[in-house]
Amino acid sequence: MLFNRIMYFLLFFAAIIFLIFFDGYLAVFFLLLVLCMPVISFIIMFFLRKQIVLNLSSNKQAYLKDEKAVIRLTSYTKHQFLSGKIAIRFKTTNTFTGEESKDYIYISPTYYPQSIDMLFSSKSCGSLLCEIDEIKIYDFLMLFSIKKKSDINSIFCRVAILPDARVNTIENEFQSGIEDESLEYSKRVSGDDPSEIFDIREYREGDRIRRIHRWLSEKHDTIIIKDFGEPIVSKVLILVDFSDSIRLSETTLEVLYGVLQNLKDNEIKPVVKWFNSNNKNINEYSENDFDIQSFFTVMLESSGCCSGLIYNYNISEDFGKYSSVIYMGSKISKDSIAALYELSNSVSTTVYEICDMQNQPLKELRSLPVKSYVFNA
Numbered sequence: 001m002l003f004n005r006i007m008y009f010l011l012f013f014a015a016i017i018f019l020i021f022f023d024g025y026l027a028v029f030f031l032l033l034v035l036c037m038p039v040i041s042f043i044i045m046f047f048l049r050k051q052i053v054l055n056l057s058s059n060k061q062a063y064l065k066d067e068k069a070v071i072r073l074t075s076y077t078k079h080q081f082l083s084g085k086i087a088i089r090f091k092t093t094n095t096f097t098g099e100e101s102k103d104y105i106y107i108s109p110t111y112y113p114q115s116i117d118m119l120f121s122s123k124s125c126g127s128l129l130c131e132i133d134e135i136k137i138y139d140f141l142m143l144f145s146i147k148k149k150s151d152i153n154s155i156f157c158r159v160a161i162l163p164d165a166r167v168n169t170i171e172n173e174f175q176s177g178i179e180d181e182s183l184e185y186s187k188r189v190s191g192d193d194p195s196e197i198f199d200i201r202e203y204r205e206g207d208r209i210r211r212i213h214r215w216l217s218e219k220h221d222t223i224i225i226k227d228f229g230e231p232i233v234s235k236v237l238i239l240v241d242f243s244d245s246i247r248l249s250e251t252t253l254e255v256l257y258g259v260l261q262n263l264k265d266n267e268i269k270p271v272v273k274w275f276n277s278n279n280k281n282i283n284e285y286s287e288n289d290f291d292i293q294s295f296f297t298v299m300l301e302s303s304g305c306c307s308g309l310i311y312n313y314n315i316s317e318d319f320g321k322y323s324s325v326i327y328m329g330s331k332i333s334k335d336s337i338a339a340l341y342e343l344s345n346s347v348s349t350t351v352y353e354i355c356d357m358q359n360q361p362l363k364e365l366r367s368l369p370v371k372s373y374v375f376n377a
Contacts, residue, residue, distance in 0.1 A: 004142035008038065041139035044082055049137050049148050051078040052086065052109055056130060056157035062293050068119040069159050071130050073105070080111040084140050090118070091133035094161070096126025096300050097246045102133065124250055125163040127300040131156035160297040163253035165261055166375070201225055236263060237322040240274040240299075241309040241329030248330035249305045251354045251377040253296075255328055259352070260292050271322070275312060277304035282312055310336045315343050322347060330354035330377070337364045344370045 015034040019027040055074045063069045073088075090103045099122065107116065122128050132155040135148040200213060203223035216224040240256055242249040256272075263270050271286040272295065283302055285295050310329065318325075325347050327340060332353055343349050349370040355361050356377040365372045 001138065001142050001145065008141065008143055038139075038141060038143050041141045042144050045084050045137055045139035045144060045146060047079075048077065048082045048084045049146055051082055052076075052137070052148070053078065054088070054132065054135070054155055056132070056155055058157050058159050060159065061297050062160035062162050064162055065122075065125055065164060068121055069128055069130075069161070071118050071120055071157050071159070073107070073116045073118060074113055075107055075109040075116075076113040077109050077111055083108065083110070085138040085142065087136040087138070087145075088132055089134040089136075091131055092120050092122075093129045093131075094122045094124060094126040095129055096249070096304055097122075097124045098305065099124065099126075122161050124246055125161045125253055125300070127158060127297075128161055129156060129158050158301065160293075160300050162293065162296055163250060163257050165257040166254045235322045235324075236268055236270045237318060237325045238270050238272045239309060239313065239325065239327045239329075240272065241307055241327070242275070242303065242305055243307050243330040244305055245330065245356075245359075245377075246305055247377045248354050248356060248359070251375060252328055252330055255352050255354065255375050257292070257296075259326060259328070260290075260295070264290070264292065270326075272299070273309065273313070274299060274303050275306070275308035276302045277306050277308070278302060280308070280312070282309065307331065310339055313339070315339060315346075324348040324350070326350045326352070328352035328354070330356075331359050332362055332365070334362070334364060337362070337368070340365075340370065341368055344368050 012034050015027075015031040019031050053076055057072050057074070058070060059072070060070070075086075077083075085106060085108050088105050088107065090105065091100060092103070093100045103118075105116070105118065107114075120128060120130055136145050137148055138145045200216065201224070203212070203225050207225045211226050213224040213226045238256070238259065240252065242252055260270065260272075269286075269288065269290045271284060273282055273284050275281075276283045283299075285298055287294075307329070310327075325343060327343070327349065328351070329336075330353070332340075332351075340349065340351065349368075351365060351368075351370050351372045353361055353365065353372065353374050354377055355374055361374045
């Protein structure tokens with residue numbers, strides 16, 4: 001902008017010299033034109049401040065860590081004859097890790113909407129919040145500038161950066177039918193529960209006589225066999241506790257992804273609880289149609305790299321509600337051992353401990369009646 005101002009003053013000086021050495025209306029008109037141009041440019045810029053419309057959006061709710069998050073900026077002006085140049089400062093924040101970065105982009109909005117796709121990334125998984133931090137509007141001569149303050153806080157877009165799944169390292173084994181009152185049945189394999197018919201087929205050698213479907217066998221003049229349903233465990237609670245370490249918390253997310261994928265493969269719908277770092281409460285996610293991507297989008301938006309679940313979680317409120325509990329966390333303290341002991345005495349408990357070089361596995365976990373696994377960050 002300094003260069004444009006220098007060039008304008010040179011032009012203004014040239015107009016004065018032209019008026020001094022050349023007599024006539026042309027020199028006067030030229031000087032008036034030079035004087036009016038910045039005034040008109042400033043007036044247009046002043047009205048452009050309230051007539052410009054900006055919007056941020058993304059066509060995807062979540063991205064993998066090795067993907068570039070695509071954020072689309074759409075801009076236009078409400079009146080056709082307004083024009084100018086706009087400098088936009090974007091602030092991207094990973095609300096899970098607290099990492100921030102700022103970038104600038106320059107656009108020239110028109111009456112017709114135009115879109116620009118911007119690529120953002122994060123070194124760590126989390127919830128990536130992209131928002132417009134500052135808008136500076138320039139006139140078309142680039143002599144003046146003014147900041148747009150209204151409605152800036154409402155221009156933002158949020159996407160989730162999903163963790164890598166440690167699927168091959170998860171060894172959960174859930175036996176079907178351990179919950180006698182389960183109303184959920186497997187859609188992939190048959191079982192021995194006569195209250196639910198899984199499939200109907202023709203007789204094969206070795207089939208039991210009590211599985212013969214007599215009415216259909218008489219109707220089709222062949223032996224028809226009933227395959228019974230297999231009840232599945234539907235009440236599994238997952239407790240996720242993070243720490244103030246980005247590396248440990250990210251590994252916890254990777255293990256969680258693998259556990260959820262394992263449960264999905266076994267047709268088990270879990271209930272997940274974690275500590276909300278914003279309102280200091282315990283959040284819960286439970287859906288009949290449990291979608292892993294949707295879950296992480298919700299979880300990463302409300303959680304952060306801080307512990308607190310095991311200290312704020314009331315174990316007694318969940319007694320009798322779940323057939324098994326999975327606890328995963330890092331930097332498990334000796335105070336947490338008492339809570340895990342109380343939990344493991346009432347329900348089948350599995351503990352995933354996330355460790356690094358500075359944080360070694362606790363030996364006290366071996367004395368608890370739990371299945372314990374250790375993962376290195």
